[in-house]
Amino acid sequence: MSTSIEPSPENDAPLEHFALPRKIIREVRACASTAADQPEGDIFYLWLQMTVGTPAVAVAGEQWLNVIDEAASVGVNWLVISMGDGVGNIEVTEAMCRWAQDTHQMTVCLHTTMSAPDPMLRTMVCALPKSETYLLVEPSFDAAFAELKAAGIQVALASPESPEAHSACDYPCKMVYVDACGSLYTCGLVAGEREFFLGSVFSGSLEHIVHHPELPHSVDALDTRPKDGCSGCPPLVAKYLCRH
Ligand code: SF4
Numbered sequence: 001m002s003t004s005i006e007p008s009p010e011n012d013a014p015l016e017h018f019a020l021p022r023k024i025i026r027e028v029r030a031c032a033s034t035a036a037d038q039p040e041g042d043i044f045y046l047w048l049q050m051t052v053g054t055p056a057v058a059v060a061g062e063q064w065l066n067v068i069d070e071a072a073s074v075g076v077n078w079l080v081i082s083m084g085d086g087v088g089n090i091e092v093t094e095a096m097c098r099w100a101q102d103t104h105q106m107t108v109c110l111h112t113t114m115s116a117p118d119p120m121l122r123t124m125v126c127a128l129p130k131s132e133t134y135l136l137v138e139p140s141f142d143a144a145f146a147e148l149k150a151a152g153i154q155v156a157l158a159s160p161e162s163p164e165a166h167s168a169c170d171y172p173c174k175m176v177y178v179d180a181c182g183s184l185y186t187c188g189l190v191a192g193e194r195e196f197f198l199g200s201v202f203s204g205s206l207e208h209i210v211h212h213p214e215l216p217h218s219v220d221a222l223d224t225r226p227k228d229g230c231s232g233c234p235p236l237v238a239k240y241l242c243r244h
Contacts (some may be wrong), residue, residue: 002218009230010236011095012243016229021055027075030234041120042074042155042190044076044077044174044175044235045076045078045079045080045141045171045174045175045176045234045235045238046067046068046071046076046078046079046080046106046176046178046234047079047080047082047175047176047177047178047187047188047233047234048064048067048079048081048082048177048178048179049177049178049179049188049191050069050081050082050083050084050088050093050178050180051080051082051083051084051086051088051228055105058180058181059178059180059181059182060202061089061091061092061095061096063150063182064096065095065096065099066201067104067178067182067201067206068096068099068100068104068106069104070201070206070207071176071206072103072104072106073206073207074176074206074207074210076106076176077104077105077106077107078106078107078109078238079100079107079108079109079234080109080111080136080232080233080234081093081096081097081109081110081111082111082232082238083110083111083112083113083121084112084113085113085114085115085161085183086114086118087118087120087124090120090124093110093124094124094127094128097110097133098128099123099127101128101129101132101133102115102207107132107133107134108132108133108134108135109133109136109146109156109232109234109237110124110125110134110135110136110148111136111158111231111232112135112136112137113138113141113158113231114137114141114147114172114220115144116141116144117140117144117145117147117148122148125148125153126151126153127150130152130153130154130196131154133154134154134155134156134237134238134241135148135153135154135155135156136156136157136158136232137155137156137157137158138157138158138159138199138231139158139159142155142157156237156240156241157232157237157240158237159167159228159231159232159233159236160236160240161235161236161240168218168219168220169187169218169219170217170218171187171233171235171236172186172187172216172217172218172219173217173218174235175233175234175235176206177191177209178201179191179192179206181198182200182201182202182224183197183199183201184197184199184201184206184209185197185198185201186216186218186219187219187233188196188229188230188231188232189219189229189230190219190225190229190231191223191231194223195216196216196219198212198215198216199215
């Protein structure tokens, strides 16, 4: 599938096409008590990958908040932040969680591939609202997070079930995926693949990108890709949590 939007290294470009007036959003959102009160949009999930190697130009803290604002404006109410096996800039991550929860009433999932809880991660998770926060862990490390579960933290599996390998996945039509450099892809499984590149948070309107009919909003063939590439996928996790 061809697109008219090409990957760009211009990550230091101005954000005026992407950022929304945060003050206005906060005031509008403050009129509603929960996310359930918001009119439904056609996008529900935002998946942010905070660590992909060591990107030369990464999205900065304030810019992540702009991404969350923009996503909220198109209906997102469920956020997954994939942190890899470290904590990265824990202050930025906590600010993002609080912004998403306090301003936009989003459910927040922190996705870690750590084999055991890091003290900094533990402190941050415990400080967030327990009913609106999940910690997503890899199934093989689940037992190591028992202490956090006992402390009342909602710990869930990052890959509770695998999508059908031979059928197309249309979850991306309800999701926005953004990598650490601000590039948007159809989903985390195909991040970095040129044919699934959707645009950049630095150069386009998110609403335009998610409604662009020529951009790929589904993944056809899962059988040639590693199954663990779907770990942390927001609709996959949410579907499982809603059933249990
Ligand atoms: S990560 Fe996997 S389950 Fe999620 S949208 Fe992509 S293909 Fe579907």
